[in-house]
Amino acid sequence: DASDKGEFRHYMLKEIYEQPKVIAACLEGRISEDRVLTSSFGADSAFLKDVENIHIVACGTSYHAGMVAKYWIEELANIPCSVEVASEYRYRKVAVPKKSLFLTLSQSGETADTLAAMRMAKGLGYLTTLAICNVPSSTLVRESDLTLLTRAGTEIGVASTKAFTTQLTALLITSIAIAAEKGELSDDKHTALVHALRSLPSYVDAAIKQDSAIKLVSEHFANKHNALFLGRGPMFPIALEGALKLKEISYIHAEAYPAGELKHGPLALVDETMPIITVAPNNQMLDKLKSNLQEVRARGGELFVFGAKETGFAQAEGIHYNEIPWVEEVLEPIVHTIPLQLLSYHVAVVKGTDVDQPRNLAKSVTVE
Ligand code: G6P
Numbered sequence: 001d002a003s004d005k006g007e008f009r010h011y012m013l014k015e016i017y018e019q020p021k022v023i024a025a026c027l028e029g030r031i032s033e034d035r036v037l038t039s040s041f042g043a044d045s046a047f048l049k050d051v052e053n054i055h056i057v058a059c060g061t062s063y064h065a066g067m068v069a070k071y072w073i074e075e076l077a078n079i080p081c082s083v084e085v086a087s088e089y090r091y092r093k094v095a096v097p098k099k100s101l102f103l104t105l106s107q108s109g110e111t112a113d114t115l116a117a118m119r120m121a122k123g124l125g126y127l128t129t130l131a132i133c134n135v136p137s138s139t140l141v142r143e144s145d146l147t148l149l150t151r152a153g154t155e156i157g158v159a160s161t162k163a164f165t166t167q168l169t170a171l172l173i174t175s176i177a178i179a180a181e182k183g184e185l186s187d188d189k190h191t192a193l194v195h196a197l198r199s200l201p202s203y204v205d206a207a208i209k210q211d212s213a214i215k216l217v218s219e220h221f222a223n224k225h226n227a228l229f230l231g232r233g234p235m236f237p238i239a240l241e242g243a244l245k246l247k248e249i250s251y252i253h254a255e256a257y258p259a260g261e262l263k264h265g266p267l268a269l270v271d272e273t274m275p276i277i278t279v280a281p282n283n284q285m286l287d288k289l290k291s292n293l294q295e296v297r298a299r300g301g302e303l304f305v306f307g308a309k310e311t312g313f314a315q316a317e318g319i320h321y322n323e324i325p326w327v328e329e330v331l332e333p334i335v336h337t338i339p340l341q342l343l344s345y346h347v348a349v350v351k352g353t354d355v356d357q358p359r360n361l362a363k364s365v366t367v368e
Helices: 011-017 019-027 060-077 112-121 139-143 162-181 187-208 211-221 235-250 259-264 286-298 329-335 337-351
Strands: 053-058 081-085 100-106 128-133 146-149 226-231 253-258 275-279 302-307 319-323
Touching (some): 011 019, 011 337, 019 162, 053 060, 060 081, 060 162, 060 235, 060 329, 100 112, 112 128, 128 139, 128 162, 162 337, 187 329, 211 302, 211 319, 211 337, 226 259, 235 275, 253 259, 259 286, 275 286, 286 302
Parallel strands (some): 053 081, 100 128, 226 253, 226 275, 275 302
């Protein structure tokens, strides 16, 4: 029962802990042993093969999910993808390339700007409109041509958690389906991706097991007024989402930057009072990230690093390191979201804010 907090003090924590289960629900019936099933998109799945360009439009946390998807779609399916907040998209002249897919992301399916953008898009000659949404009876689902439901169950905490990771799961399914239908994916690669997806619920479960270690880390934030999140590649949108969570529920001013942009501005803010949070990827960007972090350390910034032990990070002077499980690179944005959710949750608890109902914010923004 969604309205029962059970053993949990807040809905947000309960919803964080539900993620292995709801991600498994999101995968259910959408993958076979070794393939993503095109039937996941209903009878009319021809767009998977025909699509040559994608416009993703969303707001808030859903927008961050879209930003991750851009990396997956361009990498796996080799087609251009752009991502935009709905409140901007709806008020400009949009050039729509031939055979473009219009893809909305929304937990509620009732966000006014996202609905207005979708209604506008319907007159712009898109191939089709697809909604990745959590609420089956929502306006967005009713009015879109196609739907992929995220199956996260009712989300009550204003700060979105399980809705986000199930959106990412649905977006990875979509990216793989498009890549496969367009002939961009070898059979072996397809099988490997589906096997990785099958492990996702257990990886997320392992990440949640770091809860008590992350709770200890959160105490360092009790008196902070600012925080800087850094990420590279698909971990940049995860840094954005980490910063959004922290500011939403703990009221600490937080910003996120792609780590390579550090020297173009935010480095000026770094001193001993500035915590810098990063989730380290286990790929060719790791060394670049490490050199960005050295620049931060050299200016006295206090680092909080989450990464698999394969990244080679360790506890050191000015570096708080927390281990998270190794996962296949493609899954990192999903699994590495967990420690940032837990961090913002515990910081909010330490600060004594209203975790589930932060001031000035609404769960669903149904007016402009
Ligand atoms: C509000 C909520 C956010 C959510 C955003 C978009 O700002 O507080 O958690 O990400 O709306 O909502 P949607 O339902 O469209 O995903």
